[in-house]
Amino acid sequence: MRQLWTMTRSDLRQRIRDKSVVIFAIIVPLALMAVLDLVIGDAQDEPIGPVTVAASVPAGDDLAAALVGALDGLGGDGAGGLRVTVKDAPAEQVRDLARNGEAQVGLIVPDGFGASLRSGTGKQVTVIEGDGGIGTQIVISVLQEAIDHLEAGSSSAIAGSRLGLTPAEVAAAAQSVAAARPSITLARGAASNEQLSMSGALVAGQAGLFLLFTVGFGVLALVYERDQGTLARLRSMPMRPGLVVGAKALVAFILGVVATSILLTVGGLLFGVDFGSVPAIAVLVLCVVTASTSLMFIVARVARTSEQASIAQSIVALVLGIAGGAFFPIAATGFVGTLLDLNPISAFIRGLGITYGGGGIGDIGVPVLIMLGFAVVAAAISRVIPDRGAGL
Amino acid sequence: MTEHATRHTPPEGPPGDGDVLLVTDLSRRFGDLIAVDGVSFRVGRGETYGLLGPNGAGKTTTISMVAGLIEADAGTVTVKGHRMGPARVEPKRHIGLVPQELAIYPELTARENLTFFGRLQGMSGTTLASRVEDVLDVIGLSDRAKDPTKEFSGGMKRRLNIGIGLLHEPELLILDEPTVGVDPQSRNSILESVESLSTAGMAVLYTTHYMEEAERLCDRIGIIDSGLLQAEGTRDELIRLTGDVDHIRLDGSGDTVAAEAALLALPAVEQVDRERHTLHLAVHDAPTAIAEIVTEATSAGMRLNDVQITRPNLESVFLRLTGKALRD
Known part of the structure; x- marks a missing residue:
């Protein structure tokens, strides 16, 4: 030794x-x-910054309001989530706000959006992507998902109308679809418990x-x-x-x-x-x-x-x-x-x-x-x- | 080759009291190459034994087996009565190895190198410290003891390389071509050190391909080539073994014919050839016979202008035994 x-x-x-x-x-x-x-x-570790959405939403349109309201579920408290601020703006200023960086996303919901959904006629919603990185992408994805959801309700209403339902029944069916929770939910989790x-x-x-x-x-x-x-x-x-x-x-x-x-x-x-x-x-x-x-x-x-x-x-x-x-x-x-x-x-x-x-x-x-x-x-x-x- | 190999026979009988090293029928091969083939010799106390041979003759492989670095395929090595082998500890206490390479650590100082190997030899405390200082003094490095050896000259490293082998005062010192690449001054210093160690009673096994070193240092010499010990003995014994005689050349004038006849009658003179005013003599033991030869030639009427003596050396022995020059 x-x-x-x-x-x-x-x-x-x-x-x-x-x-x-x-x-x-x-x-x-x-x-x-x-x-x-x-x-x-x-x-890889880029933090997700706050996102401001410049929105032009017709007053008194509950479905248009529901579309903007979908952004409320993104963790607006900022505690580790995505902080989204919705800023009302006239439709003609939305593009400028997104372009000059005051907003990362622009949203223009046309007048008569809710009525057109209920009647089954199409209306174009305009989403303008500004410079906001991953946060912007998330907001746009959420808006897309909300539009899809509302459109599903509209399709249900049209189908009900064609089946001979009364206007009250069609409205109830559309409301039911719009209010339905997704049957598939995603839970937040790590890719692996061995992940550094x-x-x-x-x-x-x-x-x-x-x-x-x-x-x-x-x-x-x-x-x-x-x-x-x-x-x-x-x-x-x-x-x-x-x-x-x-x-x-x-x-x-x-x-x-x-x-x-x-x-x-x-x-x-x-x-x-x-x-x-x-x-x-x-x-x-x-x-x-x-x-x-x-x-x-x-x-x-x-x-x-x-x-x-x-x-x-x-x-x-x-x-x-x-x-x-x-x-x-x-x-x-x-x-x-x-x-x-x-x-x-x-x-x-x-x-x-x-x-x-x-x-x-x-x-x-x-x-x-x-x-x-x-x-x-x-x-x-x-x-x-x-x-x-x-x-x- | 076969004829010469039979000139050498293994040491007979049990190791004598004076034998420090006894090597018997040692063999080693590497793949198809037979590096050492049945080598036998013995080295006694106070004796310097030289293994003389060209590069690749098998000297280092023989040394490696003697020092217990590698296992022999056949044969035995005994040091002070202990069988040597890579896993044997006791016989290694009695040997000091000076490898051909500069086996020192460049990052350590001279003193640290000596102390390190001294500890591995089992030395410690004041004994080790005192012995380290003694060796530093002997090898002339006391004033550079604290310097890292990477700053040393080649000669200084060679001296330290030898000093490490001497540190524990081994009974058998094994030196493998210790003067390769050394300047003449350091070389002479190394040879003097080996001579003094032998005088002090240490057994020395010395390999070299320098004939002059073998002639100067070694009491007995083994001539090795192609793994075979071709012959062994003292310098004179080896020369006699080949049958070579000394040669004397007498230049002069006068009656060279009468001188030729007179010289042929001398017992020491084997042959005389006359070439105009020069006589070429083949003689046994020229240094002893020269006085008588000069007297006889002069008495016969030859006036001598020049006398030259040429004696056979180990180079010519090697040439005669192996058919090739020592430095081939």
Whole structure:
């Protein structure tokens, strides 16, 4: 154990003095997070602004009033919903108001709108789209839906009239259709309970991607030391050969845990992401670092030289990182989907999604099992495949 | 090749009291390549044994098995009576390895490098600290002890590389081509260090493809090529093994015919060829016989203007044993 700690401490000291691990494991990913947050984050997390609707509605027309009244259900209190203000305006000013930005939507309901609906004759309602982004689109959609609803009532009235109903019965039928609630309702909900916010996904993804580089500094030191001759000297020391490999694994593990913890903490603070339960996050970090470290031992066995090791490490990191969702979520089904699910980086991000959504240690069983399973398989493979650099 | 290989026989009997290293029938192959093929030799206390051969002869593979870095396919290595192997700990306590590469950490200082490897050797506390300072002094790096080794010159790194191997005062020091790429001054310093270690009683296994180093340092030399130990012995034994004799060239005037006849009668002289005023002599042990030869030639009426002695060296031995030059 004394020799294991001596090698671990010396390796850590060299990695810190070398500074490349600090740059690659912490500074670069944080910088990349910031850049990606600027590029992607703003577009995806765009807040929905208030919408002013300039409306010209004929007085005394209850159906025209009902059309405008449909906008009342959009959460006018502004508490997380869309705030809509309806501003009465003469018909000739509505277009100007929408054009100059005083209103985001213009609505012109023609005189005789209600009567024409009841009689089944068409009247044109004019909706003018201003510059209001997503809020404008929502308001227009709601208006369209309200018009469709009123038109359904009108159709019912016409059909009743053709069937010989009395005017009173036709009016009652039309009123009934207009007042009916939709039989299909939509409930607000998250796309998935493992879904991180865009900023959260960025932080988690970059932490996962660069973890594969970070642990490489520890494990792939085996290859670098083989090149520079120190590995031969270490193997000539009076200690078990496994201690050398153990020390490299321990260094990789320590570097990985520290770097990932820093990235999640600092990234979370910088981008306002709370990943949730700290114990659960700690378990996820330990598991993903274990999986990544095991993977790097395969690279160490396959690479003949340090140059080959660097190239292989970069390929593995980028493929697993991107496939795991380091830059953007990737969805797939079937065999490819299963493969993506078994990626330790995607399991790590999924696990963080669970904790972000309020989950604890008891809820992260699946991602934890995937990461630990990956670690076991990778470690087994690294023991079985021949060490291509051993004869050098 | 076969004829020469039979010149070498494995060490016989159990390791003697003075044997620090005993190598018996050591073999190793990499795929189809037979890197080492039945190599045997022994190194005693205070003895410097040289493995002389060109690049790719099998020297480093042999060293790797002797130091327990790789497993042998066949044969054994015994250090101080302990069987050596990659997983063996006890025999490794007795060896110090100086690899051909500069096996030091560039980010660490000279003192930190020594301390690190000293701890792995099991040293600690004041013993380690004191020994580190001693070695720094021996290798002439005391004033640069706090500097990162990445700032060192090639010669300084070579000296530190050797210093690490010496730190725990091993009974067997294994040096794998320690002077490759070293300037003449540092090279001489390294050779002097090895000489003093041997004098102090350390067994030294030294590989090189430089004939001069082998001749200067080694008590016994094993000539290795294509994985086979072609022959071994002292320098003189190896030369005698090939049947080579010394050559003396006498330039002068006077009665060279009478001188030729007189010299042929001497027991040390094997052959005399006359070419106008020059005599070419094939002689056993020229340094011993030269005085008598000069006296006899002069007495026979030859006036000598110039005398040149040419002795066979390990280069010519190697050429004769393998059919190729040492640096091929």
